[in-house]
Amino acid sequence: MAVVMVALLALLALAGCEQDDGATVTELEAGDTRTGSGSASGTHTGSASGSASASATVAAACEPVGDAGSADSTQSVVLDEWSVDLDSDFSAGTVTFEIQNAGQEAHELVIVQASDAASLPVQDGKVDEEALDEGQFIGEVGAFPSGESCMGTFDLEPADYVFFCNLVEEDADGTLRSHFEEGMHTEVSTHGMA
Numbered sequence: 001m002a003v004v005m006v007a008l009l010a011l012l013a014l015a016g017c018e019q020d021d022g023a024t025v026t027e028l029e030a031g032d033t034r035t036g037s038g039s040a041s042g043t044h045t046g047s048a049s050g051s052a053s054a055s056a057t058v059a060a061a062c063e064p065v066g067d068a069g070s071a072d073s074t075q076s077v078v079l080d081e082w083s084v085d086l087d088s089d090f091s092a093g094t095v096t097f098e099i100q101n102a103g104q105e106a107h108e109l110v111i112v113q114a115s116d117a118a119s120l121p122v123q124d125g126k127v128d129e130e131a132l133d134e135g136q137f138i139g140e141v142g143a144f145p146s147g148e149s150c151m152g153t154f155d156l157e158p159a160d161y162v163f164f165c166n167l168v169e170e171d172a173d174g175t176l177r178s179h180f181e182e183g184m185h186t187e188v189s190t191h192g193m194a
Contacts, residue, residue, distance in 0.1 A: 060145070061144065061145075061148075062141075062144040062148055062149065062150035062151075063141070063142055063144075063150070064141075064150060064151045064152065065139060065140070065141050065151070065152040065153065065154075066096070066139075066151075066152055066153030066154060067153055068096045068151055068153050070094050070153065071093075071094050071095060071096035071153050072091070072093035072094045072095065073090065073091060073093060073094075073095050073096070074095070074096045074097075074098060075087055075090055075095055075096070075097050075098070076097075076098050076100070077097050077098065077099040077100070077109060077163070078099075078100050078102050079099060079100065079101050079102065079103055079107040079109065079165060079184070080101075080102045080103040081103045081104060081105065081182070081184075082179065082182035082183045082184045083183065083184060083186070084109070084163050084164060084165065084184055084185055084186045085186070086163065086186065086188065087188075088186065088187065088188050088189065089188070089189050089190075089191065090188075090190060090191075091190060091191060091192070092156050092157050092158040092159070092190040092191065092192060093155070093156065094153060094154070094155050094156075095153065095154060095155075095156055096151055096152070096153040097109065097141070097151065097152050097153070097154070098149065098151055099141060099149060099150045099151065099152065100149045101144060101145065101146050101147065101148055101149070101150075102147075103146055104146050105146060105169075106143045106144060106145050106146065106167070107143060107144070107165045107167065107179065107184070108140060108141060108142050108143040108144070108165050108166065108167055109140060109141045109152065109163060109164075109165065110127070110129070110137075110139075110140040110163070110164050110165070110166045111138040111139055111140065111154060111156075111161055111162075111163055112127070112129075112132060112136050112137050112138060112161065112162050112164075113135070113136050113138060113159050113160065113161055114136060114160065114161065114162045115160045115187070116160075116162065116187050117162050117164065117180075117185040117187065120132075120162060122180070122181070124168065124176075125168045125176055125177075125178030125180070125181055126166045126167075126168045126178055126180055127164065127166050127180055129166070138154050138155075138156065138161070139152065139154050140152075140166075143167060156190050157190070158190050158191050158192050159189075159190060160187065160188070160189050161187070161188045161189075161190065162185055162186070162187055162188075163185065163186050163188055164179075164180050164184060164185035164186070165179040165180060165184040165185075166179065166180055167179045
């Protein structure tokens with residue numbers, strides 16, 4: 001039975017360890033959880049059965065995106081209530097963003113190609129990532145906790161971009177609070193490689 005349990009837990013751990021390239025939109029709210037469970041039974045000179053489950057908060061840990069080793073340059077990003085702070089003009093290419101969550105809450109970083117935040121489609125307090133034009137969504141680094149850092153590597157052509165946190169959370173009184181609508185976005189322009 002112990003061998004079955006160890007094998008089951010190893011499979012659950014591997015299922016959660018896929019490398020994220022940041023190109024897929026994650027439709028999870030802050031505080032949501034991902035769970036997995038499994039069970040196994042078998043007989044040999046007796047029978048054994050067992051089950052295991054795992055649960056993790058979406059913002060439980062940083063999940064780096066992309067290959068930092070392929071980057072042409074590195075840019076620092078600081079997320080805080082209610083700002084996204086980074087150099088607003090840098091060279092295009094493959095860029096690794098070293099992201100620090102200096103806020104008190106979990107935050108994420110979403111990158112879209114757009115001239116400004118006001119031009120983005122917003123629905124229910126968040127940018128409707130599904131309504132963006134094809135090729136406009138560049139990628140995202142999912143929510144990670146306060147006080148931690150994470151990295152994301154993305155290919156950026158010379159263009160205008162909006163960097164933002166797209167989390168919407170419910171306060172204790174039931175009020176929804178949109179990080180984007182609180183002003184957690186910034187416009188960035190990249191230029192030809194130096």
